[in-house]
Amino acid sequence: MGKVYLPQSSEVLKAAQAETLDRPRRSYSIAARGLFASMDLIYGRQGSLRKYRVLEIVARVPYQAWENVAYVAITHTSSTPEFAREIHDRVVGTRAQQDNEQWHLLILEEMLHASGHRRTLVLDRLVPQIAAFVYYQISWLLYTMSPGWSYRLNADFEDHAEHEYMEWVRDRPELDSQPWVSVFVDDYGRHETVGDLFRSIGNDERIHKEESEEMMAAARFGDRSPK
Numbered sequence: 440m441g442k443v444y445l446p447q448s449s450e451v452l453k454a455a456q457a458e459t460l461d462r463p464r465r466s467y468s469i470a471a472r473g474l475f476a477s478m479d480l481i482y483g484r485q486g487s488l489r490k491y492r493v494l495e496i497v498a499r500v501p502y503q504a505w506e507n508v509a510y511v512a513i514t515h516t517s518s519t520p521e522f523a524r525e526i527h528d529r530v531v532g533t534r535a536q537q538d539n540e541q542w543h544l545l546i547l548e549e550m551l552h553a554s555g556h557r558r559t560l561v562l563d564r565l566v567p568q569i570a571a572f573v574y575y576q577i578s579w580l581l582y583t584m585s586p587g588w589s590y591r592l593n594a595d596f597e598d599h600a601e602h603e604y605m606e607w608v609r610d611r612p613e614l615d616s617q618p619w620v621s622v623f624v625d626d627y628g629r630h631e632t633v634g635d636l637f638r639s640i641g642n643d644e645r646i647h648k649e650e651s652e653e654m655m656a657a658a659r660f661g662d663r664s665p666k
């Protein structure tokens with residue numbers, strides 16, 4: 440079932456960051472490593488708002504792919520309402536994650552805009568759209584073959600994002616003295632500084648990862664629904 444993304448205090452977020460920095464990354468699959476290497480090649484190994492914006496565009500699509508497959512499954516299982524209901528609950532869960540990713544994306548868009556970044560056709564429009572399209576197809580295909588494979592790819596993706604954001608804040612102490620001003624405060628939750636905002640986004644990515652890890656263990660419709 441979907442988690443609620445309540446804003447956490449600065450202390451909680453700093454503790455979450457320390458945990459992430461202490462924890463090794465997951466052992467990424469070949470598909471995930473290929474995606475991360477491509478992103479590094481195109482946008483540079485260093486993190487940047489521009490690169491993270493692309494990651495957030497791509498981050499939403501597995502949830503859309505799962506939702507698509509789940510609605511088809513509901514159609515085919517509606518003669519057994521309890522089973523269909525369980526699938527619906529999964530859709531609700533993935534929708535919460537998808538919306539959460541959507542706020543990440545809009546917040547990054549807002550920051551990029553404020554920084555005066557001028558979008559280019561290839562790197563800011565075409566590449567993200569192609570990456571999202573390809574990633575959607577892979578997520579959809581894996582999910583129809585074996586849902587656990589798709590959840591594993593997403594867990595890798597989310598783990599990578601979690602570490603990227605937490606390391607980004609660690610390497611930029613000045614972010615802790617920059618106040619976060621945004622039109623999305625009421626939607627996403629209030630954070631005093633840009634440092635805490637990124638810690639919060641990193642913490643969200645960890646929640647997404649943990650949900651996918653739970654789902655890997657109960658991947659097929661009809662198996663235990665994650666709480």
Ligand SMILES: [Fe+2]
Nearest residue numbers: 495498540543
């Ligand atoms: Fe995200």
Ligand SMILES: [Fe+2]
Nearest residue numbers: 498597644647
């Ligand atoms: Fe995420």
